[in-house]
Amino acid sequence: MKGAPTDQKWHVPATEDSPHEGGFRAEIDVTVERGGPRYGELIEQVRTFMDKVRYANPTPELVDEIISDLQEFNAKLDTVLVDEWTSPSGTRIDLPARGNITLPPYEVVDGGEHGVTATVEFRPFHLGGNGVAHGGHVATAFDDLGGMAAALNVHGICRTAYLTVNYRSLTPLSTPLMLRTWVERRDDRKLFVKGTLHDGERLCADLDALFIALRRGQA
Numbered sequence: 236m237k238g239a240p241t242d243q244k245w246h247v248p249a250t251e252d253s254p255h256e257g258g259f260r261a262e263i264d265v266t267v268e269r270g271g272p273r274y275g276e277l278i279e280q281v282r283t284f285m286d287k288v289r290y291a292n293p294t295p296e297l298v299d300e301i302i303s304d305l306q307e308f309n310a311k312l313d314t315v316l317v318d319e320w321t322s323p324s325g326t327r328i329d330l331p332a333r334g335n336i337t338l339p340p341y342e343v344v345d346g347g348e349h350g351v352t353a354t355v356e357f358r359p360f361h362l363g364g365n366g367v368a369h370g371g372h373v374a375t376a377f378d379d380l381g382g383m384a385a386a387l388n389v390h391g392i393c394r395t396a397y398l399t400v401n402y403r404s405l406t407p408l409s410t411p412l413m414l415r416t417w418v419e420r421r422d423d424r425k426l427f428v429k430g431t432l433h434d435g436e437r438l439c440a441d442l443d444a445l446f447i448a449l450r451r452g453q454a
């Protein structure tokens with residue numbers, strides 16, 4: 236199977252012990268402690284691993300060896316799986332991209348009702364082709380940081396209704412870039428969000444998106 240996980244252990248249902256119940260959690264239970272002081276190093280090693288996999292041409296013997304090692308790692312992690320609300324990945328606000336391994340690592344420089352400014356660095360594994368970033372990864376960065384601008388504006392969770400990215404010039408890998416997002420206009424639950432991605436003075440891409448503030452308990 237390609238494209239979606241079949242292992243339902245990734246969707247552990249909330250229990251009475253989970254920090255919140257209901258639909259989308261109204262408050263993300265952020266943390267700087269879960270996973271311990273070296274959790275960021277773990278995430279960084281995983282990203283580095285993906286960089287290496289993207290560019291390596293391993294022998295079949297090395298592939299066998301690495302599969303075996305990964306099976307051991309996965310078996311270890313199987314013993315500590317929790318629901319999404321209590322996983323450090325995505326809630327460790329002290330780490331780049333909240334420790335979320337699926338996001339391009341960014342660091343928020345400034346954030347509030349007025350918008351978000353972040354540095355973002357696309358990794359070697361974010362390769363699209365010919366040495367530059369894949370457009371989907373650029374859109375992912377805009378989605379998360381556009382959603383953050385919307386959330387900070389309304390003090391609540393928002394979901395993306397549409398997201399248009401204009402790719403104005405090539406986006407380099409392994410280069411600190413500046414990403415900005417802000418709510419240009421609010422109409423009740425509708426947040427019209429704009430954004431830009433710059434490499435120095437050069438505009439790489441810009442964003443035009445609509446986020447909808449969720450009602451209480453809405454999924």
Ligand SMILES: CCCCCCCCCC(=O)SCCNC(=O)CCNC(=O)[C@H](O)C(C)(C)COP(=O)(O)OP(=O)(O)OC[C@H]1O[C@@H](n2cnc3c(N)ncnc32)[C@H](O)[C@@H]1OP(=O)(O)O
Pocket residue numbers: 378379380381382383386393394395396397424425445447449450454
């Ligand atoms: C601090 C942590 C920060 C973390 C940030 C993470 C950000 C990540 C954000 C995401 O990636 S969310 C995942 C991707 N998005 C989705 O899966 C959303 C799927 N769609 C839905 O769930 C619903 O369609 C949605 C919540 C977006 C809207 O449904 P609702 O029932 O809440 O609202 P409704 O359909 O009544 O629409 C509300 C208004 O928005 C308008 N609208 C909705 N979708 C639209 C659309 N696509 N284009 C234009 N207008 C749209 C709609 O016409 C209406 O306008 P009016 O109030 O003027 O009548």
